[in-house]
Amino acid sequence: MAEKLLASATEATRYQREWFRGLREAAAAGGPLALVNADAPQEIFRAMGIPYVVNQWWASVVAAKRMAPHHLELLRERGYPDHTEQYSSISLASLFGPEPQHTPWGGLPRPTIVLAETVGDGGRKIFDVWGSQPGITYYALESAAENTVPVNWWELMPHDWEKAVGTARLDLMVSELENLVRYLETTTGQVFSERALRRVLDLVNEQAEWNRRTRDLIARTTPSPLAVTDSIPSVMIPQWHRGSVWARDAAQRFYEEVEARVRSGAAVCEDERARLMWIGRGLWYDMDFYRRFEQRHGAVFVWSMYLAIAADGYPRYGDDPLRTLAARFAAFHDQLYTPPWSSEWYVKEAKLHRVDGVVHLVSDDARGSYFTNRALRAAGIPVYELRADNVDTRSFQHSAERALEDWLEQEVLRR
Amino acid sequence: MATPLERLAGHYEHRYPVSWDGLVIGCVGQDVPVELVTAAGALPVRLAGRPGLDVTEGETYLGRGVDAASLSVLTRLLAGEYGRLDRLLLSRDCEASLRLFYAVRELRRLEPGLGLPETHLVDVLHLPHWTTTRYVERRFAELVAVLERWTGTRLTEPKIASAIMAHDARRELWRAISLLRRDLRLTGVQALTAFGAVVPVVEHNRLLRQLIQSDLDVHTGRRVFVTGSSHDNPDVYRSLEESGCVVVGEDHDWGDLLAARLVGEPTLAALVERYQYNGPTAARASISDRAAHTARAAVECGAELVVSYVRRHDDAPPWDFPAQKEALARHGIPAVMFEHQEYGSIDLAEVLVG
Numbered sequence: 230m231a232e233k234l235l236a237s238a239t240e241a242t243r244y245q246r247e248w249f250r251g252l253r254e255a256a257a258a259g260g261p262l263a264l265v266n267a268d269a270p271q272e273i274f275r276a277m278g279i280p281y282v283v284n285q286w287w288a289s290v291v292a293a294k295r296m297a298p299h300h301l302e303l304l305r306e307r308g309y310p311d312h313t314e315q316y317s318s319i320s321l322a323s324l325f326g327p328e329p330q331h332t333p334w335g336g337l338p339r340p341t342i343v344l345a346e347t348v349g350d351g352g353r354k355i356f357d358v359w360g361s362q363p364g365i366t367y368y369a370l371e372s373a374a375e376n377t378v379p380v381n382w383w384e385l386m387p388h389d390w391e392k393a394v395g396t397a398r399l400d401l402m403v404s405e406l407e408n409l410v411r412y413l414e415t416t417t418g419q420v421f422s423e424r425a426l427r428r429v430l431d432l433v434n435e436q437a438e439w440n441r442r443t444r445d446l447i448a449r450t451t452p453s454p455l456a457v458t459d460s461i462p463s464v465m466i467p468q469w470h471r472g473s474v475w476a477r478d479a480a481q482r483f484y485e486e487v488e489a490r491v492r493s494g495a496a497v498c499e500d501e502r503a504r505l506m507w508i509g510r511g512l513w514y515d516m517d518f519y520r521r522f523e524q525r526h527g528a529v530f531v532w533s534m535y536l537a538i539a540a541d542g543y544p545r546y547g548d549d550p551l552r553t554l555a556a557r558f559a560a561f562h563d564q565l566y567t568p569p570w571s572s573e574w575y576v577k578e579a580k581l582h583r584v585d586g587v588v589h590l591v592s593d594d595a596r597g598s599y600f601t602n603r604a605l606r607a608a609g610i611p612v613y614e615l616r617a618d619n620v621d622t623r624s625f626q627h628s629a630e631r632a633l634e635d636w637l638e639q640e641v642l643r644r
Numbered sequence: 645m646a647t648p649l650e651r652l653a654g655h656y657e658h659r660y661p662v663s664w665d666g667l668v669i670g671c672v673g674q675d676v677p678v679e680l681v682t683a684a685g686a687l688p689v690r691l692a693g694r695p696g697l698d699v700t701e702g703e704t705y706l707g708r709g710v711d712a713a714s715l716s717v718l719t720r721l722l723a724g725e726y727g728r729l730d731r732l733l734l735s736r737d738c739e740a741s742l743r744l745f746y747a748v749r750e751l752r753r754l755e756p757g758l759g760l761p762e763t764h765l766v767d768v769l770h771l772p773h774w775t776t777t778r779y780v781e782r783r784f785a786e787l788v789a790v791l792e793r794w795t796g797t798r799l800t801e802p803k804i805a806s807a808i809m810a811h812d813a814r815r816e817l818w819r820a821i822s823l824l825r826r827d828l829r830l831t832g833v834q835a836l837t838a839f840g841a842v843v844p845v846v847e848h849n850r851l852l853r854q855l856i857q858s859d860l861d862v863h864t865g866r867r868v869f870v871t872g873s874s875h876d877n878p879d880v881y882r883s884l885e886e887s888g889c890v891v892v893g894e895d896h897d898w899g900d901l902l903a904a905r906l907v908g909e910p911t912l913a914a915l916v917e918r919y920q921y922n923g924p925t926a927a928r929a930s931i932s933d934r935a936a937h938t939a940r941a942a943v944e945c946g947a948e949l950v951v952s953y954v955r956r957h958d959d960a961p962p963w964d965f966p967a968q969k970e971a972l973a974r975h976g977i978p979a980v981m982f983e984h985q986e987y988g989s990i991d992l993a994e995v996l997v998g
Contacts, residue, residue, distance in 0.1 A: 308966035310983075313959040347771065350739045350927040351959030357931040358963070371769045371776055374736060374745075376786075397782050404775040568750045595739045595957070597707035600750050616708075 234497065235459045237483040241466035244475065249334055252280050256338035261417040264320065264337075264359070266345035268561040269370060270554050272433065273409060274344075275472035276426040277419045282337065283469045284345070288319040290333050292513035292620040299331045301621065309358065314351045314594070315621045316510065321355055324362065339364070342416075344409070346370040348562055349595065368412065370405050372562065373398045380569045382560075383541040383577065390545055390556035402555035426550045429472035436471055437543040439480035440464060443487050444540035448582045452501035453531040454490040456523070458516050459497075464536045471543070502527035503641050506579055508534065508601065509590030510619040518630070526637055532582050534565060541574070568600035576604045586611045586641035588633065592618040611640040648854035649834060655841035655851075661727020662689055662842055667795055668730050670761070672717060672744060674897035675735030675768040677784065677919055679907070682845055683799050683807035684791040688733075689842055691726060692876035692898075693717045695988020705747045706740075711958045712987035713876055714740035718747060722758060731794055732763040733787075737897065738927035739959070764790050768919045770928040780916050788912075805910030810845045817852035818903035825892055826945050829860040832870070832881040832891025839899055840876070865890035869947035871938050871968060872926065872954045872961040872981070874898050879988040880953055887992055893945035895938050897925050926960040935967035943975050952981040953990055 256262045263281035265271045274281045291297055300322035301311035307325065309318070323337035343360065347353040347369055360367025375395045379385060385393040410421045447453065447460070463486075467479040505522070507530050512518050522528040542564050547553035563570050579587060587605050591598045591614050602612045613636045618624040646654070662668060667686035671678065674690075681688035693716025701722050702715035720726060736742035745765045752760050767783050769776045788799050797803075818839055825835045838855060841848060868889040874896035875881060881891050894900055907918040924933040942950050950972055954961045962983060969979040982990055 308969070310959075310962035313962070347769075349959065351963055354931055354960055354963030361932065361967075369771055371771055371779070373769060373779065374742060374765060374767045376749075376765050376767075397779060400782075401775060401779040404778070405773075408773075408775065567746055569753065572750075591707070592709070593957070594709040594959075595707070595743050596709070597705075597743060597747075599705050599707060600747075600754075603754075 234455060235463055235483070235486050237479065237486050238459045238462040240482070241462050241479055244479070245466050246334070248470070252282065253335060253338050255280055261342065261419070262338055262340045264340040264343045266317070268348075268558060269344045269346055270406060270558045272426065272429050272472050272554055273406065273413070276429045277413055277417070277421050279413065279417060279419055282340070284320045285316055286465075286469050287323065287337055288316050288620055289511065289513045291319050291323065293516070294333045295514060295622070296327070296331050296333065297514065297620045298622060299327060303327060310351070314349065314355060315618055317352055318355045319620060321358055324359070341365060342413075343367045344370070346372040348372045366416075368409060371401055373401055373559065375560070378563070378570065380573050382564060382570050383574055386541070386556070387544040388546050390547070394556055394560045398559040399552060399555050402559040403552050406551050406555060423550060426554070430545070430550055430553060432474065432477045433471045434544050434546060436467065436477045436480040437539060439477070439484045440536060440539040441541070441544070443480075443484045444536050446484070446487055446491060447531060447536070450491050451504070451583070452496035452498060453504065453529045454487055454495055454497065456497045457507060457519050457530045457533045460536050461511055461533060464539050468535070468539055498523040498527055498529045500527045501529050503585040503637070504529060504531045504583060506530070506532040506582065506584040506587045507590070508575060508587055511535070512590065512617070512619055514620065514622050515625075522634075522637065526634070526642065528637055528641070532578060532584060537578050538565065566596045572600045572604040575601050576608050579605060579608065579610050584610065585644065586613065586637065588613050588615055590615050590617060590619060593624070611636070613637075613640070648851050648858050649837070652841045652851050652855060653837050655843045656837040659692065659840070659842040660689070660725060662687060664844070668728055670726060670729040670732045672732070673735035673737035673741040674902065674922070674925070675737040675919055676733045676766050677787070677915055679807040679811045679915055680784070680787055680791055680799065680804065681733070682810065683803040684795040684797045686791070686795055687844060689726070689729070690840075691717050691721070692840070693987065694720060694725070695877055695879050705751065706743055709957050710743055711738070711740045711873070711955055713874070713955065714744050716987065718744055721748070721760065729761050732761050733766055734763060735766045735768055737925065762794075770920060770923065772921065777916060777920055780920050781913070784912060784916050804912055804915070808907045808910045808915060810849065812906045812908070814845055814849050814852065815903040815906050817849055817856065820856050821852065822893065822900055822903070824856065824860065828863045828890055828892070831863055831885055832894070833878040833885060835891070836875065836878050836881060836899060839902055863890050867892045867946055867948045869938075869942040869945050869950045870894040870896070870953060871950055871964075872896075872952035873958045873985075877988055880990045883990050883992060884951070892947055893941055895924075895934070895941055900941065901925060926964055931964055931967045934964045935971040938968045939971035939975060939977075942972060942977055947977055950977055950979040952979060953985055954981060954983045955987055956984050
């Protein structure tokens with residue numbers, strides 16, 4: 230694994246291990262536990278004091294430990310597909326009792342409720358399986374779509390989210406969240422306080438503002454002060470704890486550490502020859518991948534979606550807390566995966582970071598890549614499409630790295 | 645003189661282009677409420693792909709992870725294979741249809757020279773909750789306004805009621821077709837023909853009535869129920885039936901599921917509920933609903949075997965299969981799944997042994 234340069238990354242990693250130990254103990258004591266999809270409103274659980282685990286976070290831990298193949302095998306043994314939606318289904322495999330040597334950190338504790346939106350065709354089915362297990366309820370949220378949307382969502386979202394998302398989608402999600410609150414009050418005995426939710430939302434916005442400062446600082450700094458392998462844990466571990474004081478403070482510490490590196494002129498690669506953008510999910514099973522191009526070519530991955538979406542995708546301000554929260558998630562997926570929102574945002578970010586090239590990880594699913602690649606190329610930015618899944622090692626062709634290096638030499642470094 | 649079945653086959657095998665003086669509206673997915681299109685005086689034409697077509701162009705825009713049936717539809721749209729389509733209505737009956745909508749929307753924005761028609765998404769959602777019903781009501785109200793703008797026709801309550809009754813009558817006739825098939829008086833290919841013929845609803849109903857009243861041969865073969873991916877063409881059914889089977893029923897939306905639920909009442913509110921609760925399709929229903937439905941339908945059809953045919957990149961059916969198989973086993977019906985199949989074909993080498 231790549232050595233972590235930042236104390237904030239090391240501290241975040243330490244914190245999540247400690248938190249996870251406490252979570253396992255609480256679950257073992259019989260308390261409620263939620264498994265929540267990454268793009269679902271976790272803030273409700275935070276406000277009610279119900280512990281939760283993020284589905285894709287756990288999958289990333291399993292993949293980073295190189296345990297994903299065994300988990301996929303467990304799905305196959307039960308007749309479920311191991312070739313679709315792997316990022317969302319690995320946690321389900323953890324439920325099927327992998328041997329202790331095949332599961333990280335003592336294993337995923339059994340949740341009592343699973344919250345996820347009905348995105349895609351296979352995604353919902355994964356959560357159906359969760360819901361068919363004794364003692365687990367699947368609370369499904371709709372995933373709605375809009376006919377016409379203003380392109381500049383990143384400018385509208387903080388305050389003018391009603392215009393960006395649309396009233397129909399917001400009304401739907403607000404009504405679903407009201408019912409979720411009632412369900413949780415009834416089944417867990419926990420109290421929902423609107424004051425508590427407001428406090429959580431304030432903390433999330435403060436965290437997002439720190440992330441925005443960090444993103445902007447990295448964007449304008451050459452050579453890059455840090456690697457994405459550092460920024461990802463420093464931003465994402467706090468992201469899954471957002472709405473807590475620790476997470477807000479962790480985002481601040483991250484900023485301060487990056488700012489100190491910038492002031493001291495520290496660089497992740499002294500001989501920086503090219504700035505690269507990584508579009509797509511993290512390649513969890515080979516995080517060293519990002520660093521190899523620094524060492525061999527002076528090409529630094531300065532951008533991943535994790536910090537950028539933390540900066541642009543989360544801030545929401547409003548008087549009605551539940552509607553404001555709905556505005557964060559009623560179209561979250563679109564920000565990253567639906568043109569024109571996704572494609573135009575990637576171009577905006579590529580220009581902001583003055584990248585010389587883009588590596589676009591494209592897995593074998595329905596999200597597609599054409600419109601993003603087209604928009605970037607139209608902006609004069611070379612794009613390399615790397616075809617692989619981010620957790621399923623079987624999908625990664627080792628010849629791809631060589632091909633990427635050829636592209637780097639010919640399309641990026643010679644420009 | 646052509647028989648009713650031959651005339652329906654003509655409207656099925658040569659679905660496009662259609663001959664119609666008024667507005668022709670291409671429809672993608674079974675979640676488009678065709679009643680409202682009919683009420684507006686336009687002709688709804690459901691778009692099917694074409695197996696064997698080189699789908700490179702569709703794949704360029706939609707990517708490699710999308711069901712080839714949808715790649716084929718986009719390729720045909722771009723090539724003008726459907727003839728005159730004045731407007732498009734897309735539903736999100738599956739992820740591929742939604743992605744198709746996004747691609748068309750973006751191509752119209754970026755490449756207006758392609759000449760793709762004005763497009764509207766009908767966002768029918770399916771969770772069994774009142775909150776969803778209210779959302780779909782709003783989307784149907786929007787669709788009414790869009791159709792009024794497109795056609796210049798006001799969609800009055802009597803017009804909507806009349807269209808609902810005509811389409812419900814067709815669903816009743818389709819149910820009668822399904823019963824004929826269960827008696828082996830129609831094959832699976834013939835039933836798909838009766839379901840999928842592209843013809844105005846009133847004329848379609850007339851032909852279906854004639855078919856029901858006509859003399860029909862009795863077929864023989866192993867009674868097979870088809871689940872999994874949908875079939876917008878008869879090729880897989882033909883392969884199965886040429887190998888000694890008769891497809892006596894299915895649970896996809898180019899077949900029996902089209903008639904699974906009537907509107908039942910000539911109102912917009914009833915129409916909303918019909919579309920929200922119609923199904924259960926593989927892409928939009930829960931695993932438990934699918935398993936219960938497949939087992940019940942297979943028993944009603946007297947199926948001896950259930951074949952789950954699953955195309956590459958059709959993600960939902962493989963998740964359904966373990967529960968379907970278990971539910972069918974309780975009725976003594978074996979089930980077999982064929983995954984990673986190509987559009988329009990089934991690898992029979994490993995099928996139907998025993």
